[in-house]
Amino acid sequence: MSAFAFFGGVPLSVLYDNTTLAVAKICGDGRRERTRAFTELQSHYLFQDRFGRPGKGNDKGKVEGLVKYARSNFLTPIPQAASFDDLNAMLEERCRQRRGERAGRHGETIGERLVADLEAFRDLPAVPLEPSEKRAARVSSTALVRYRGNDYSVPTAYGFRDVVVKGFVDEVVILCAGEAIARHRRCYGTGTFVFEPLHYLALIETKPNALDQAAALKDWDLPEAFQHLRHLLEAHMGNRGRREFIQVLRLMEAIPMEMVASAVSEAIRLGVIGFDAVKQIALARVERRPARLDLTAYPHLPKMDVRMTAAADYAVLVPGTTA
Numbered sequence: 069m070s071a072f073a074f075f076g077g078v079p080l081s082v083l084y085d086n087t088t089l090a091v092a093k094i095c096g097d098g099r100r101e102r103t104r105a106f107t108e109l110q111s112h113y114l115f116q117d118r119f120g121r122p123g124k125g126n127d128k129g130k131v132e133g134l135v136k137y138a139r140s141n142f143l144t145p146i147p148q149a150a151s152f153d154d155l156n157a158m159l160e161e162r163c164r165q166r167r168g169e170r171a172g173r174h175g176e177t178i179g180e181r182l183v184a185d186l187e188a189f190r191d192l193p194a195v196p197l198e199p200s201e202k203r204a205a206r207v208s209s210t211a212l213v214r215y216r217g218n219d220y221s222v223p224t225a226y227g228f229r230d231v232v233v234k235g236f237v238d239e240v241v242i243l244c245a246g247e248a249i250a251r252h253r254r255c256y257g258t259g260t261f262v263f264e265p266l267h268y269l270a271l272i273e274t275k276p277n278a279l280d281q282a283a284a285l286k287d288w289d290l291p292e293a294f295q296h297l298r299h300l301l302e303a304h305m306g307n308r309g310r311r312e313f314i315q316v317l318r319l320m321e322a323i324p325m326e327m328v329a330s331a332v333s334e335a336i337r338l339g340v341i342g343f344d345a346v347k348q349i350a351l352a353r354v355e356r357r358p359a360r361l362d363l364t365a366y367p368h369l370p371k372m373d374v375r376m377t378a379a380a381d382y383a384v385l386v387p388g389t390t391a
């Protein structure tokens with residue numbers, strides 16, 4: 069699919085090695101039984117497949133030589149990248165640069181020769197194929213869905229529901245009734261629990277004492293301001309402060325963590341310690357307006373008595389005069 073997008077079209081036929089991604093079985097007469105995933109790919113892009121003979125490297129033309137060239141010129145020395153997406157973008161740029169070079173004794177550049185080949189390509193489909201494995205599953209009592217030996221969390225409201233799991237190369241997406249309810253980075257280990265702490269906050273809000281024991285929240289790396297806020301809330305309001313802290317955490321279900329963390333820091337700076345204050349500050353930043361805080365909602369804060377100023381009060385500024 070990436071190759072089709074790179075070339076901007078679909079070739080009439082594609083020559084493959086007998087990779088298990090495409091071939092489920094090689095029959096005695098040489099026929100190949102295609103995998104379901106490869107059949108979906110071929111049906112979507114409408115190209116003819118051809119397979120090399122097992123053990124016959126010469127069937128694949130110059131593929132082996134091109135792989136060696138790419139390894140020596142694109143991957144030596146080993147490139148450094150922050151992610152696979154960045155690495156792929158780097159390699160794609162090297163391929164584009166390669167178009168301006170000449171191969172062998174050809175007088176035209178690789179890009180010039182490519183133009184003639186592209187004239188024979190079919191147009192890309194209007195919608196690209198979604199490259200994922202789809203499996204039916206069911207949410208467990210602990211709001212987990214198993215996919216290829218690992219368990220991925222979903223919001224607790226979806227317990228015992230039937231779902232569809234889409235497994236991508238780097239992501240697992242879980243859908244219920246056609247709606248995506250959870251997204252996780254794919255884990256290639258076995259027996260791993262992949263939690264999203266936000267999925268469990270609605271349940272923990274009903275049982276605040278479970279906040280410190282919940283496995284899903286154990287390794288949650290929160291900014292330091294959140295722990296400071298929790299300490300202040302519990303110091304002022306006791307158990308009710310813990311519930312308000314959970315409500316603050318739940319703001320991240322709809323607002324990015326960075327924005328909520330900034331609102332928490334601002335609330336602490338202003339001395340307005342409570343869920344309502346953090347929510348109002350966060351919403352004000354989302355909507356790009358000043359925050360409107362009502363301090364009557366914070367009875368534990370010291371009250372200030374500010375009386376109306378009288379003109380006579382300024383008499384104390386005049387030497388020799390008493391108010």
